[in-house]
Amino acid sequence: MEGDDAAELLTLLGKERVRQILAATSRETLSAKELSEECDVALSTIYRRVEEMTDQDLLVEQTRIASDGSHRSAYRANVDHVDIDIDDGTIEVDMHVHEDAARRFSRIWEDIRGHRGQ
Numbered sequence: 871m872e873g874d875d876a877a878e879l880l881t882l883l884g885k886e887r888v889r890q891i892l893a894a895t896s897r898e899t900l901s902a903k904e905l906s907e908e909c910d911v912a913l914s915t916i917y918r919r920v921e922e923m924t925d926q927d928l929l930v931e932q933t934r935i936a937s938d939g940s941h942r943s944a945y946r947a948n949v950d951h952v953d954i955d956i957d958d959g960t961i962e963v964d965m966h967v968h969e970d971a972a973r974r975f976s977r978i979w980e981d982i983r984g985h986r987g988q
Contacts, residue, residue, distance in 0.1 A: 876963040879926055883952070887911060887919050892928060896947040899932060905945070920945055927967055 871879065882888055890909045894900055902920060906913045923929040923945075930948040935941045953964040 871963050871965070872960065876961050879952075879963055879965065880954070880961070882922055882926055882928070885919070887915060888923060888928070891916070891919055891923065891945075892947050892949070895929060895945050899934075899944045899946040901934065901942055901944045927965070 887909060890911075891905055894905060894908045900908065902913060902916045905920070906916045909916065920929060920931075924931055928947070928949050929945045932944050932946065933941050934944045948967050950966045952966070955962045955964070
């Protein structure tokens, strides 16, 4: 990613709460309430950051179902690492996301289908 997209991601990663949320959710999947307690910050701030982070694919939202049938969202980090390349005044950001089995199969299948047409 380059240009405005890269700048937006770097700005987001520059926020302390974003880094705290990434660190916490890389260890375990957490609800917004749990993140609020872990990061010692207001729930409204957590919801704001979580929305920004899911928009940038830094977090994945999952649904937790309780024994009473109620459900709530929980979040886990979706990024393994971020590479930043600065070359001749151009900044390029490459984000490496986690790839579960379903996503991996879909990517491989699309690669196979793409090679058939060549």
